[in-house]
Amino acid sequence: MLEEAKSSEEVADSGINRRIADRVRELRATRGYTLDALATRCGVSRSMISMIERGAASPTAVVLEKLAAGLDVSLASLFGGEQEGTPSEPLVRRAQQLKWRDPESGYTRRNLSPPGWPSPIQLVEVNFPPGARVAYETGGRESTVHQQVWVMSGRIDIVLGTELHALQQGDCLAMRLNQPLIFSNPTSSAARYILALCNVPGA
DSSP, X not given: OHHXXXXXXXXXXXXXXXXXXXHHHHHHHHHTOOHHHHHHHHSOOHHHHHHHHTTXXXXXXXXXXXXXXXXXXXXXXXXXXXXXTOOOOSOOOGGGSOEEEOTTTOOEEXXXXXXXXXXXXXXXXXXXXXXXXXXXOOOOOSSEEEEEEEEEESOEEEEETTEEEEEOTTOEEEEESSSOEEEEOOSSSOEEEEEXXXXXXXX
16 A cells, blocks of 8 residues: 555656656747756756756755746746646646645645636645755846745744744735745644745846
């Protein structure tokens, strides 16, 4: 039974890695960046980007955020491209929402918004394990990404720049992703929160 569950997870991870690979390759081609150019823009090695585009790597959230910044999109956008051959729809059922697990911290994120739907707003549900920590080197985007964090359960500490925000259940924090950002859970219980993101081109 354990082996079957592990096999199922590996298949899911492989599918998500393939989707990320296709999305990164598509965004890079649209912007006309070579592998070397994107590597310079985002601070991720050329070889790692190549592996990600081939679906041969399981990138961490930190690496994906760097790629997203270099491609001038939100992190959620790397998961939310259209399904090939499927028209965009305004409704996505819970069972169809893409779920991804960060191999480094163990946190999981679920894209709640309909994939490919033409809206500047994206919703993401996050489950953050006890003791986990993720540090993003945010910044460098040409556009502005606005983000709000609404805590549904547990506690999450957010350091934006040099300012610490200790968020409890029901708290909501608004921010711009233009400086270093650290998420951490200092408790022994998992935290769950919703991210609302809006990308403003050229702002």
